[in-house]
Amino acid sequence: MKRHLFTLIICIILFASCKKNIEIYPLSNVTTATFYKNTTDIQTALIGCYNGLQKPLLEEWKMSELRSDNAIMGNAASKSVPNRDLSDLDLFIPNTSHQGIYNFWINTYANIRNVNVLLNSLNVNYSKSTGSITSDTSAVLISSKDKKELSAEAAFIRAYHYFNLVRQFGGVFLVHEPLSPFDATSLNRETADEIYKLIIADLSYAIANGPAFKYASIPAATLGRVNSWTAKALLAKVYLTQNRKADAIPLLTDIISNSGYGLVATYSDVFSISNEMNREILFAIRYKAGGIGLGSPFPNSFAPELSGTAVIIGDGGGFNTPSSDLNLTYAATDLRKGISIGEYGNTKVLYPKKMISPVSIVNDAENDWIVMRFADVVLMLAEAQGNTTASLALINQTRKRAGLTDLLPAAVSTVALFEKELANERRLEFTFENMRWYDLMRYNKTMTTITAEQTLKNHYSAVYVAHYGKYPSPRPTLAQIQAYITTDRLLLPIPQREIDNNTTLKIPQNPGY
């Protein structure tokens, strides 16, 4: 009997020590609360923010190229839900619950959160009242140089995201620190000006604190990271978008004279996968093939539908189909046409060829996605300066590389002609680089003779017979389609979910939806 009691006691003692049993912490993941401690941690978190740039890009072409006159919804006959969603964007009739718009929104804000958590850990904060960034001491073990550089990069990424949001949605929610779901319901939309204030503050901070090596002396291992020049180029574009041309000019000339960045010899060199991060590339969202989960999905989504292995292994999605009017805009001698636009099969289906390279696994291509390159800086300066001889020389730099003859002053004798030539040049130079839409929107402010609305109406009449006229009946008439484009609808709708989800505040929807 005693023996049994003994066993019992042992059991009880053993059990009492089991308390640890329920104090379990993750074995496969780091937790946020304990992570940000030193330079390596911040660096790791920053790499995560760079990675976070990839996801919104999956949707961005739908908002930029597809809505512009560059691309059409290739599979006109399809009534499948994802295809119909794309058609709705193409025709300016997206519903407020549009999946693509929501994905763009949440994936952008997800990376803004990543940046905010990182900057917050370094105690680098944005003050809404002063419109500037302050950097105070934090608990993280980091040198001030590292802190400056790493936080500058993070601030740039945040500015890049907000710049896309404000151009697509107008005044959005201003989130500049990690936000709890309980506090979020008391936050309403800000004005576009407030968003621009943050963007300019972030970019100014990135210019002041980011590394400023000339291109040739950038340490090889850091190629692809954001630097002071990148921030200057983006800030110049922000100023230009706000029609603050005078503010943009010094930044652009600074880059042209002092950065060491420049145009590469041929147009195809810009996009070649054996020439990544060349001296023309100020900022690219990078991808890497090889089955490491970092490959680009765009070649497979942009190759023609049903093309089998003819264009790329794993077939294509047929998305981002070049419009026939874009195809016809190229001069016969323009070298860029054959690089930017491909033709497939008997019926010569058009597809964007620029960023397609072979893959061995579907959606695993090498091509970086170029966001800003030197040619953009050159043409932005021309846009900022207006119709001057110097501007003409700038435009002729890219024309020349494209194998075209120089534009002569006579060809740009009026403002309208100059604006037309400049807009045209940008369209052909940056085809499918997610620029056309933002450019059109900007021209509404920076140019006097070009409007986004009219450009799109012309685009519809150019392709109606061959394209929209073939939509399944009951199909809209050309006049109906043209009427879809209103000034209000140039902005996307705020995702319905944000409006429905807040029962405390009334979130205003953009007009027109």
Place this chain on the structure above:
Amino acid sequence: MYLLLFALLIYSGSTFAQKIEVKGKVVDQSTGEPLGGVSIITNKIKGALLTKQDGTFALSLDKGASTLVFTYVGYVPQSVSASTSTVLNILLVPNTLSQEEVVVIGYGTQKKSSLTGAVVKYKNDRMDESPLSRLDQALQGRIAGLTVQNISSEAGAAPKINIRGISSINAGSSPLVVVDGQPIPDGLAFLNMADVESVEVLKDAASAAIYGSRGSGGVILVTTKKGTADKPKYVLKYSVGEKKDYKRYDIMTTGEYIGLLFQEMAKRAQDSTVLPANNTVADGDRASYVVENLFRGGQSTDWQGESLRPATFQNVMLSVAGGKKDVRYFLSTGYQNDEGMMYKSNYEKLNIRTRVDLDLSKKVKLSLNVNPSYSKRSAPSENFTNFWRFPTWLPVYHNAATAAFVNTNPQYAGIRAGDYAHPRHFSGLSYAGSMPDGTNWTSGATTVNPSGSAQQNPKSAVIRTDISNNEYRLQSSADLNIILLPGLTFKTLASTYLNYTNGLDFSRRSANRDGDNNRGEFTNNVFIDLLSENTLNYVKSVGKSDFNILAGFTSQKTTISRDQTAAIDFPSDEIRTLNSAAQLDKLGTFGTKNQIGLLSYLGRLNYAYDDKYLLSASFRADGSSYFGPGNKWGTFPSISLGWVASKEKFLSNIDWLSNLKFRGSYGVSGNNRITDFAFLDLMYGANYSLGSGTGTSSPGLVNSPTIISNPAITWESTYQSNFGLDMSLFSGKLGITLDAYKSKTDKLLLQQSAMAFTGVPQFWNNIGSLRNTGIEIELTTRNIQTKSFKWSTSANISQNKNSIIELGTEAYLLNQGERTEVYRNKVGNPLVQYFGFKTDGVWTSQEQINKAIAGGLTSSLSNVFVPGGLKIVDVNGDNKIDNEDRTDLGNPYPDFTWGITNNFSFKGFDASFSFQGVQGGKLINGDPNYNESRRTIKVYNENRWVSAKFPGDGKTPFSTLGYNWMLTDYVIEDASYVSLRDVNIGYTIPADFMKKLKVNSLRFYLSAQNLYFKTAKGYRGLNPEGRFTNGAYSSVLVDGYQRGSFPIPKTVLIGIDINF
């Protein structure tokens, strides 16, 4: 009334005083064996008389009506009246509804008579002869309140199972499965049904509360067989049979469908409202007709036939049980092979069980249980939908004509007859041929795509892909019982459950798309669960009071690791080891490890006074690793009371009432089954490539993009009250159990929607509450009980209603499903309601629309006013059709579910028929979302609208016209059904004959499933039980969606059962 009669009988009996002789014999009703020692009580003689050893008796009684009551332990008492001299042959009925029956409850057993909770016992009575490979499927329709739904008919697929409705939203709601004391997540999947002794279902919270934390979804206790001290008894069972699909879709061939299009074109030509320009058959359709008619000579592909096959089902079981006084054993082995109806679908299972019970001393008992098992599951890479919706003009393999035709496209010049045909081969070509109306058609220089599908033909994908999964399990336990003092027992149980799973999904080159690399995904999962349970049990009787006190603590730790490696580019499709792969694919490669811990204290008091007044109170405290510091512990008390009214004096004399018991209980049970570490924000890998050249990958981390943690997250609790009554009438001929319950789940573990601009769409919260109420009735009757013919019935019916009481600050949640269909979760309503537009047939003509518009009807939605399209009802009557007109269109919850089993036996024959069904409840049929189904499934094309002059039945829209069907009630269908779920017919060779062969018994049987299956009117699918949706949408809040329902299996098998 009966009481009165009874009193009269007694009264009249005492008025005469002459002698009569009553004699006879008492035998067992089922075996015919004489029963000695049966006591006979009459109102004429004081004290009791006993029957002799041979069952005979003789009495001399005062003349007049007398009542003789025959009672014997284990038999239903029987009363007979006699008024004259007579010979009585008394057949005593064994008391299977016996009060002595013992029921397994949490951490112990209890006499059924003193049970106070809602516990149902289901004995393994030929359950293992059903052509089913899983125990949970065998429970379908057997137990009131337990719903089992075969959401897939694939071999070995898990059904959806729940007890008393859904009590949780984002935390798991399935019942806890406990096998011989050890909670095992896949307990119902791997067991050999022949090893099962009984299954007990703890339905109410009071019974489940002893399992505290995990009891809110109810508890299923499985008890396996053990040996008895006897000579070895061998059982061999073998059965084999065939499985076939009950019903297929009626699919139109391309020839039939294009023929229909031409007929419709001819009709429209007679209609002046149709513009000739709009009255054509599309080039793609014409081209598909050319392929089928010209290149294939009118032959079409039966894609359903390409995917389905008659499959075999095989089951072998061998066991031996026996023992000596101190050692008892049960050994068994079972093998099952369940072939799926689809090619490449298969489930194989091998089980071995060893159970040894040892009496080490009078006070110490040890029992050991070792149960290794192995199962292998393979699955087709394409689901059934992808087969039937494929166009019939496309051949599986090219013939000479189709190959020559596609060769004209230089890209496909290499294709030869016998190669797989894919839709893309037929794109970008010019077509010419004769049409169904006899005209000749040519596409000229324009190229045509007869199908826009980018998919590979499904058969080729299935044949070239192998998906297989091997599971190796070892469940073992040892428990030691020590009697410390008289009545005081200490029990300690150590139990382990190991599960190692390895799988390989391998696709050969070009399996999914031309030019695709071959690819293998290797999975290795290890699941280790260790459990220690220690209980003290004290049993004591003082006078009429019986006490049973239990106290214990348990500790459980689970370790789970999952590894997956994906690799591509194997030099040969047949060499499939990792070493030969040229490259790894990070996207399919990961490894995680996790631990889960649970610590519990528990206690229970059972008290019975005079077996009449019963009380049970239990308490459990659980600490769970799922919650953060300070929120780990939850407490789960319960109390239940019972009153055996039939034992009261004023009822004890009623001969037709053998048992009447009232039960009432109230208890709390919990739920912690959420994702791991909901209280912590985790970081996930997010690498990025930097540096010169193509860059070098650098390690990066980001915060979770899917959900924000909540450090305050804690237990979800379900409070449930239950009222029940058990009745046994007419000498046990009729047994009734009735239960009514009401439960409320509070502090729901909810993945609440966050504002998306926080960067994360959801966050964890304990918010809201849910209610479930229901009634359950179980009936057992012994209709005919003679020596040679017996007929008994058991039936159950249950009803459950749920409603949302609160959802935090939200009035409702709207959830979108896979195909934009909308589900509403609204406070005050059932958990899920389909939310969309009501329709009233179709708009038959533009004229009709114009009239409506002239009447002031407007709409802000597109495609609303289209002739041939659905006519949406202006529900709110504001003359404007908009989103405000969306309304509730029904819910997935049945009005009631039922099951009824009839058992017959006649001499050596036995038969049992189980019907089972679900009444009410609706589903959303997802098939109409797909153009292919609208075109190919006949039911969508019959009587459809053609033009104003030929409006069809006025209810069926034209396939491409009008408003999106998925947002309307047009796709909402009745999910009710009635099925003859199980049939078992057997013949046992007479024992006398078998004795010579030294065989105890030999029985042949035929067992069948789903011989009859009737679906509701208006249901257009194949299987109303089927539920299939994209993984991303499989949420409790998006319930009732069905896409590509897999056919119901109809299985017939024959078997043999030998005992020797």
